[in-house]
Amino acid sequence: MDKENRHHLWLTVPALLSIGLLFSAYGLFGWTSFYRATPGGLGVGGDFTFDNYLRIFGSWRELAVIGETLWISFALTMISLVIAVPMALVIARSPSRLVRSILLFTLAVTFLSGGVTRAYAWMVLLGNKGLINLALVHLGVIERPIRLVFNWLGVSISLVHFLLPFTVFTLVGAVKNLPLSVEEAARNLGATRMTTFFRVTLPLLSSGLVVAASLTYSLALSSFLFPLLLGGGRVRMVANHIYERLFVAYDIPFAAATSAVFLVLSFVVILGFAGLERLVRKVVVR
Amino acid sequence: MNRRSLERPYGRLVPLTATLACLFLLLPVVFVVAFSFNDGAYFQWPPRGPTLRWYVNFFESERFMTATEHSLKVALIVTPACLVVGLPTAVAIARGRFAGRDLIATLLLSPLIVPGVVTGVALLALFTAVHGDLGLGRLLIGMFVFGLPFAVRTMVADLLGLDPRLEEAARNLGATRLRTFFLVTLPQLKSSMLAGAVFVFVEAIDNFSISVFLTDERSAVLPVVAYQYIRDFDDPTVAAMATLLIALSCALVFAIERLIGFERMMHINRK
Amino acid sequence: MDKIQGSSLSLRRLDKYYDRFHVIRDVSLDVPPGSLLTLLGPSGCGKTTVLRMIAGFVASTSGEILVDGRDIAGLQPEARDTGMVFQNYALFPHMTAADNVAFGLRMRRLSKAEIVERVRDALDMVKLGALAGRYPSQLSGGQQQRVALARALVVRPKLLLLDEPLGALDRNLRDEMQAELRNLQRSLGITTVVVTHDQDEALYLSDWIAVLKEGRIEQFGQPLDIYDRPASQFVSRFMGIANLLPARVVGSVGSRVEIAMGGVRVAGWHPEGLAAGRDVQIAVRPTHVEVAAAIDPRDGFVGTVSAVAELGEKVVYQVDAAGTRFEAHASRMRSVRRHEPGATVKVVLDPDHTIVLER
Ligand SMILES: Nc1ncnc2c1ncn2[C@@H]1O[C@H](COP(=O)(O)OP(=O)(O)OP(=O)(O)O)[C@@H](O)[C@H]1O
Ligand SMILES: [Mg+2]
Numbered sequence: 001m002d003k004e005n006r007h008h009l010w011l012t013v014p015a016l017l018s019i020g021l022l023f024s025a026y027g028l029f030g031w032t033s034f035y036r037a038t039p040g041g042l043g044v045g046g047d048f049t050f051d052n053y054l055r056i057f058g059s060w061r062e063l064a065v066i067g068e069t070l071w072i073s074f075a076l077t078m079i080s081l082v083i084a085v086p087m088a089l090v091i092a093r094s095p096s097r098l099v100r101s102i103l104l105f106t107l108a109v110t111f112l113s114g115g116v117t118r119a120y121a122w123m124v125l126l127g128n129k130g131l132i133n134l135a136l137v138h139l140g141v142i143e144r145p146i147r148l149v150f151n152w153l154g155v156s157i158s159l160v161h162f163l164l165p166f167t168v169f170t171l172v173g174a175v176k177n178l179p180l181s182v183e184e185a186a187r188n189l190g191a192t193r194m195t196t197f198f199r200v201t202l203p204l205l206s207s208g209l210v211v212a213a214s215l216t217y218s219l220a221l222s223s224f225l226f227p228l229l230l231g232g233g234r235v236r237m238v239a240n241h242i243y244e245r246l247f248v249a250y251d252i253p254f255a256a257a258t259s260a261v262f263l264v265l266s267f268v269v270i271l272g273f274a275g276l277e278r279l280v281r282k283v284v285v286r
Numbered sequence: 287m288n289r290r291s292l293e294r295p296y297g298r299l300v301p302l303t304a305t306l307a308c309l310f311l312l313l314p315v316v317f318v319v320a321f322s323f324n325d326g327a328y329f330q331w332p333p334r335g336p337t338l339r340w341y342v343n344f345f346e347s348e349r350f351m352t353a354t355e356h357s358l359k360v361a362l363i364v365t366p367a368c369l370v371v372g373l374p375t376a377v378a379i380a381r382g383r384f385a386g387r388d389l390i391a392t393l394l395l396s397p398l399i400v401p402g403v404v405t406g407v408a409l410l411a412l413f414t415a416v417h418g419d420l421g422l423g424r425l426l427i428g429m430f431v432f433g434l435p436f437a438v439r440t441m442v443a444d445l446l447g448l449d450p451r452l453e454e455a456a457r458n459l460g461a462t463r464l465r466t467f468f469l470v471t472l473p474q475l476k477s478s479m480l481a482g483a484v485f486v487f488v489e490a491i492d493n494f495s496i497s498v499f500l501t502d503e504r505s506a507v508l509p510v511v512a513y514q515y516i517r518d519f520d521d522p523t524v525a526a527m528a529t530l531l532i533a534l535s536c537a538l539v540f541a542i543e544r545l546i547g548f549e550r551m552m553h554i555n556r557k
Numbered sequence: 558m559d560k561i562q563g564s565s566l567s568l569r570r571l572d573k574y575y576d577r578f579h580v581i582r583d584v585s586l587d588v589p590p591g592s593l594l595t596l597l598g599p600s601g602c603g604k605t606t607v608l609r610m611i612a613g614f615v616a617s618t619s620g621e622i623l624v625d626g627r628d629i630a631g632l633q634p635e636a637r638d639t640g641m642v643f644q645n646y647a648l649f650p651h652m653t654a655a656d657n658v659a660f661g662l663r664m665r666r667l668s669k670a671e672i673v674e675r676v677r678d679a680l681d682m683v684k685l686g687a688l689a690g691r692y693p694s695q696l697s698g699g700q701q702q703r704v705a706l707a708r709a710l711v712v713r714p715k716l717l718l719l720d721e722p723l724g725a726l727d728r729n730l731r732d733e734m735q736a737e738l739r740n741l742q743r744s745l746g747i748t749t750v751v752v753t754h755d756q757d758e759a760l761y762l763s764d765w766i767a768v769l770k771e772g773r774i775e776q777f778g779q780p781l782d783i784y785d786r787p788a789s790q791f792v793s794r795f796m797g798i799a800n801l802l803p804a805r806v807v808g809s810v811g812s813r814v815e816i817a818m819g820g821v822r823v824a825g826w827h828p829e830g831l832a833a834g835r836d837v838q839i840a841v842r843p844t845h846v847e848v849a850a851a852i853d854p855r856d857g858f859v860g861t862v863s864a865v866a867e868l869g870e871k872v873v874y875q876v877d878a879a880g881t882r883f884e885a886h887a888s889r890m891r892s893v894r895r896h897e898p899g900a901t902v903k904v905v906l907d908p909d910h911t912i913v914l915e916r
Contacts, residue, residue: 008382011374012390015434018371019393021412022405022431028415029408083310086296086303093295103308104548105539110311112484112535114492116509117528120516121314124321124329124525131317134331164311181647183295184614187634188641189661189712193297203651222401224495225509229516239403239495246407256411259404270399284651289616289631 033256044252052257062241066262069237070269072152073220076159080167080216081209083160088171089201093180111165119229122158123149126230150232158226167216174208207281214273221266238262315532322525340526350527353511356422360507361490364429368486369479372437377467379438380445391442398435402495405432410499424500425507429490436489437482444478445471477546484538492531561747563591564625564715566611571620573606573772581606582772584620588765591746593739595759598769599795604752607769608718611750613637624715635664640709641718645725646701648693654680654704655689661712679711680704682741699730706738710745717742717749723758735761756796760784768792786828790914793840798912799884800841806831806913814913819879823856824908831913838914845910846885848874848896849903857905858883862896878904 033053036046056062091103110118125131126148133145148154182204186196202209224239231240238258245255294301325335344350378384379391397405409428413420420427448471456466494509501507506514512524542548566588573581581603588594596604609615611622613634622630629637640661648657655676662672680686683703693701702722709717722738723731739762742749753759759766760780768776768783768791776788787793790801804816809830816825816839825839851859860878867873867889874885874896883904887893896902 008378009384011378014371015375015394018431018434022397025408025412029411032411083303083307086300087307089296089300090304095293103304106308106311108539108548109535110315112488112538113315113532114488115494116492116512117318117531118314120524120528121318125314125317130329161311161314179647181643181645182649185643185647188612188639190635190664192635200649218399222403224403239401242403242407252411255407259407263400263404266399292613292616
């Protein structure tokens with residue numbers, strides 16, 4: 001048995017080549033972060049230096065972009081979770097197949113219709129003369145159109161829209177793994193729906209919640225297209241910042257250094273979530 | 287006394303939030319479809335039309351047509367490639383017992399958490415360094431390398447969830463390892479292969495953060511062209527394109543439902 | 558724990574539809590306070606559905622559920638004051654045994670001191686006092702079962718509801734828990750409803766048994782009634798009566814019915830007696846079929862032994878006679894005469910346990 005399974009190694013060769021290519025790209029890119037951009041053009045030269053990193057850690061502006069990205073991603077993750085939990089509960093628990101299907105189809109079609117489509121739709125919807133402003137004015141909620149796009153609000157709305165399907169799909173599995181009878185037991189012992197939710201359902205979902213949060217957070221961190229289109233240059237996240245370093249300032253080494261810092265941060269965050277998940281599982285569900 | 291309310295496991299807030307969330311999710315999708323038939327370059331109320339002007343515009347635009355051709359080409363090459371390479375890899379990771387298996391698995395799956403922009407720039411740096419002017423080939427390689435981990439991950443998860451007794455039963459009935467794989471294992475992987483394929487396909491058509499780095503004027507693909515069009519012109523031609531993509535995703539969803547059922551693919555009701 | 562003031566339970570014309578499927582049909586029964594009712598029947602007959610209707614997790618389409626004369630059919634589950642033991646126990650995995658047991662008391666906002674005391678009592682009652690701090694995953698199946706029982710009982714509910722409580726336990730543990738459950742229920746005096754598909758368990762535990770078939774009550778009665786006097790072929794078969802044979806009524810006096818089978822007349826029992834000439838079915842438990850010598854003077858069917866098997870405490874015979882096949886169980890005691898395959902014998906039925914069923 002063991003002997004036979006060793007042949008399996010050969011099956012991974014094509015994939016390893018592909019991964020090798022990707023990692024050499026990362027490696028090369030990381031390596032350039034220790035050099036300087038040659039003036040004019042996309043060249044790299046000079047001596048080995050930590051200058052690019054010193055520039056990042058020495059500049060409030062650079063750190064602010066990173067900090068803002070971390071913070072906004074966190075907020076969006078929380079918002080997505082709050083909306084995703086009820087959706088996952090309905091998908092996993094609703095006795096009506098029709099209800100489940102409607103939710104699933106909505107999520108699937110939204111998810112599959114793509115980022116450009118959705119970013120564009122939100123741009124038009126949230127514009128000064130867009131449908132949302134028009135409706136709000138018409139309903140008398142506001143007197144004249146407010147700014148919904150080219151600021152954090154527009155970016156956040158569209159990003160929640162982008163993140164939500166991922167969050168829900170990750171949570172559904174966790175809810176499915178929670179036996180309904182445990183919640184029923186709480187009701188039987190005199191707990192209301194609300195108490196049951198907060199004392200039984202939520203604690204038991206906590207490890208799934210952390211997993212969903214981790215995925216949502218890493219997706220939010222790397223968002224690029226939505227801030228690009230809906231931020232209108234006024235609002236940027238790290239990915240946009242890297243893009244600008246590259247295509248506006250033509251500074252590959254600095255973009256590489258920013259990417260490296262950002263990547264390390266993402267890894268730390270993901271490791272943090274993984275640790276948190278293990279902790280939660282140990283504390284809550286034994 | 288409302289007996290029906292007994293069978294609701296949660297209070298009203300849960301279905302209410304779910305309903306509102308559905309409306310929120312559908313709003314831009316429905317809106318962009320309606321907007322694509324609006325006879326006017328800007329959104330206005332009441333809408334004018336209907337018109338097919340923007341569709342005509344889209345189909346007559348050489349830039350959009352070449353981009354569509356490029357995007358479809360990438361998707362149709364990369365999707366099967368990811369499956370063909372991903373399947374044996376997934377089997378090796380899920381079933382193999384060789385030194386370094388966990389390391390290989392970790393390496394293979396780690397690009398999943400690297401932001402697309404970083405992958406895009408890194409690949410661009412590599413191609414520039416080796417003077418690899420491959421035209422559309424850059425994106426083909428990029429999307430393949432990027433999509434493979436997705437395909438592998440879904441299939442590994444599925445393989446690990448299979449009941450090993452079924453394969454043992456087949457071996458016990460005299461099937462060789464290879465026949466067992468093709469007659470018993472592979473059919474059970476249908477749902478994850480489809481899920482992986484759909485994901486890679488959609489990503490190949492829609493991905494922006496990698497495409498924007500790996501394409502140029504001659505190899506432009508849909509999302510990049512759409513972005514430039516929004517930036518430079520901003521009329522509902524992009525809405526027409528979006529509507530076509532939405533139609534495609536609806537078709538995909540219905541195909542999945544017909545082929546294996548959506549709840550099954552999402553592992554919601556396996557039995 | 559102190560004795561509980563038992564409540565009476567009555568179901569009145571309960572019906573349940575799932576969409577168009579009529580899964581519970583006109584179920585009515587009355588159980589006096591303090592007794593144990595078993596819902597017995599094959600898979601899919603609706604036992605769990607009835608139990609969950611009483612607990613409030615399934616809404617009855619129509620009908621009443623009266624506890625101490627008060628209709629609870631419209632109340633939320635948490636307002637019904639029932640204690641349920643779920644099939645797989647449904648213990649809260651994130652709470653210790655003690656916290657599990659305390660949950661219902663906390664919901665009822667009892668004082669801390671009282672909670673502590675009652676939790677201790679309840680865990681002692683199920684002999685788990687020493688394991689109070691363990692989490693469910695650190696307990697064996699039988700221990701989890703006891704925690705579930707303590708958790709349900711500690712709130713002193715009006716009704717104790719158990720869905721296949723012993724189904725997940727192995728044979729020995731099941732017997733032990735059966736005895737324990739029965740003693741506990743009797744000593745507390747709590748009205749209890751048990752769902753099971755195991756007839757032995759039902760006979761052992763119950764004061765009353767309702768046999769369900771396709772959502773209907775097929776027979777309702779006390780255990781020995783159901784065992785000795787099944788009212789239908791379905792109940793006979795379900796209660797393990799292997800001999801169900803066609804016969805014809807010759808005449809009857811009161812509940813004693815004379816029937817003919819293969820030209821031989823024997824006596825049987827029917828609650829009201831039946832008119833002569835009717836085609837009927839007789840149901841006889843193999844233990845009430847005696848394999849006697851061919852020359853035995855009693856009425857019976859002469860035939861040949863076609864198979865003999867010795868199974869533990871009994872000898873199982875198959876005898877071909879009267880154009881059909883009888884199954885008979887005899888004791889393996891040495892004093893009982895053994896018959897070999899091929900021997901000519903006489904099959905004698907116990908008239909008191911030969912049930913005549915209308916067809
Ligand atoms: N949610 C539901 N929707 C539709 N039909 C249902 C539902 N729940 C149960 N049923 C049907 O109602 C009938 C009774 O089910 P129930 O679970 O009460 O059976 P049971 O007697 O407990 O069986 P078992 O011994 O297998 O547990 C079955 O035919 C079942 O298919
Ligand atoms: Mg049941």
